[in-house]
Amino acid sequence: MKREEISTLAHAHHPISSPLGDESVRRLLERGVPAGEGEARLLDLGCGGGEWLLRALTAHPGARAEGVDLSESALAAARVAAEELGVRDRLVLHRHDATSFTAPHAFDLVLSVGAAHAFGGLLPTLDAARRHLAPGGRVLVGDGYWADEPSPEAVEMLGDFTDLAGTVDRVVADGWLPVYGHASTRHELDDYEWSWTGSLTEWALDHPDHPDRDQALAAAATHRDEWLRVYRDAFGFVCLVLRPADG
Template sequence: MDLPRAFTIRESSHRVCNPFTTEKLALLGRAISPSPGTRMLDLACGKGEMLCTWARDHGVSGTGVDISTVFLSAARARAAELGVADRIGFVHGGAAGYVADDPVGIAACVGATWIGSGMPGTVELLRRSLAPGGMMLVGEPYWRREPPDQATVEACHAERKDDFLPLPELLRRFGELGCDVVEMVLADQDSWDRYVAAQWLNIRRWLDANPDDELAAEMRAELAASPVKYATYEREYLGWGVFVLMNH
């Protein structure tokens, strides 16, 4: 059980594996200001940057779950680097269906709502680990602009336009699921650039070091096409944010 290598090649230099900068991740932490000792569960935690930096900055503890052995190795190294390995643990495995042994104050899935077959299912999954009065953090795309055609929809990683919602409708949908939206921090085009454009240099450096790898042709084709595709579609049409929810 692991991620395909292409993912770890693209994001080899990333600390945050979604369209958030480290500054926006820190802003989110300050916005909700968790009390020292708050326990967190982070499903599909990637390289564990949220858990590790919030343990350092806010005194939280908790567990991250991810399918990638490469990302979890980086997460454990980051926890050791920041001196928080005694408070943060990581579990290798699928996050779908994972429920904390004891209720947590913060349950998060930041940018991987496919683990619950979509945002509503992920909210229900997070609820199963949440202590009364706790917060859920959900990272989710939304349409910045109405996609004009199916090519735009597919270039933004959706099958149908209805796979994502405009921001007002997404916020309304959270309410229909029994949640109060109590905070949000949104990616902007610069943070999208730092996520996607940084992948191009990662790919190029990998290609230079691994010209004969079996993935080289695939990654070369991706590098050739990605900049124009990104500037045409994702950068203009696709928004993304982390939404902080509390049960009604």
């Protein structure tokens, strides 16, 4: 079973692939999508199944969006969902490496939530977003931070984050100013992990004769053990709505 197949099954009950509840997602999009008349253009770098864009297009009838991802199965699912929601004509999806994607126009909101690993970290993600940003535009980015002192094993597993204040300091030093933000709550963090491991486990139990059943159970058990024993008490997740400090 490929990694993207495991991810699709694991997110069956939590289509936002980050530890965020529906209300948090709504507020972040409300602060990120430009208000006023006209057609807002949105770009999601590492869009997966397109859930952020689908919600934005549903809430903002004048918006148009583009998503970039390497997973054809995730993009296919996004197309089906967009058709069902009646927003397919306002959504363009690209199967492309988000780190090297180029577009013929700039965007009012560039999103990249939970995909910083693909760019090599938070600041390289912001560098990529800046290349696509229209004057006066905003970036919505989400990444991990250490809410408590991590173990060496947790750092090796998840990355060399800093604390929340240090994360914001890095962003500001890189030429950005936060205009809104949200640090995931303990409930959001736990709900995401229980959903991830539970959805994968349920799929395996519901498909006892599937050749990938044991692999799915093993993946869920490994993930659950790493979460509970290695990083649960230290890991945090923050989303920031940013504008360039130079305007």
